[in-house]
Amino acid sequence: MTERYKPNTTVACVIHCQGKFLLVEECINGAVKFNQPAGHLEANESIIEACAREIVEETGLELTPQALVGIYQFRAAADLAFVRYTFCIELAKQQHATPRDNAITAIHWLNLADITALGNQLRSPLVLKSIEDFLQQSDKNHPAQHTPLSLLNVDYF
Template identity: 30%
Template sequence: MIDTTFRYCPTCATPLVERVIDMAPRQVCPQCQFVHYLDPKVVVIVVIHHDGKLLLGKRNHDPGKGLWSFFGGYVDRGEPVEEAAAREVREETGLTVQIGPLIGIYSSRGDPNVLIVYQADLLTAPEETTLLPPSEEISELALFPLAELPTLAFSIDARILRDWRERNCL
């Protein structure tokens, strides 16, 4: 069964029907043959390490409201992923970062999100975070020693953290 969020052809407004195209069930227009592909969403995540600590944000919305997480969000169509990563950090924290090496790319069966995870260096002093009002997405910022990390919001965060530690020999 496929997602039937879209019921009508965006080209000719004919009701879509389900057919197997490219070995998968897809919504197809029987009139103009338009095929609706459910493409994945690209998400960027940023791990910020500063003076032996990780900068994390307390989530201000679900999923994971009230839990700590890395910073990130969706990439806009046509936006370079590195620019999206820096933009998301700036939107959520007000801080400026230099995007560094890729930590990894993560996906799982049934999840439409593909995560592209980078590490980054702060270009704005973290002491300035006390002057920042909470954003819609983040209610609090904090630097945590690596040995005292809080419970993270998402199960994938543990894998990201492990991969980041391995990459940096920590």
């Protein structure tokens, strides 16, 4: 019998304001990496609660996810895989963010060109992919819309 596949469950949030996206900077194995506020699902919390908690921990901002951008499956290595629930928040005004998590070294508001230019400094390909999906869903000429949070049923949690 083969070993059961157990990907890590993670959450992330695309936070957008006036053409810029909030990214957190962190040092991983000596390398500077950029990511959306993100992290792992913890025991006794819903996916949406996990996202709100990660936003507070990594930015100091008390924000609630507004919609679901997508659910992504990603293999980081042969023995390391993730299922990532990516949410979004649209802000009317950029907010000053101060991380509470010591692993976060800085917060940046960057436009799409700046983020694309980061290349391998992005924590994973999902950082850029989820921003592109967010923008496609936000495009007024595109029929897709952001998926409402009601899609995620937490009634039985």
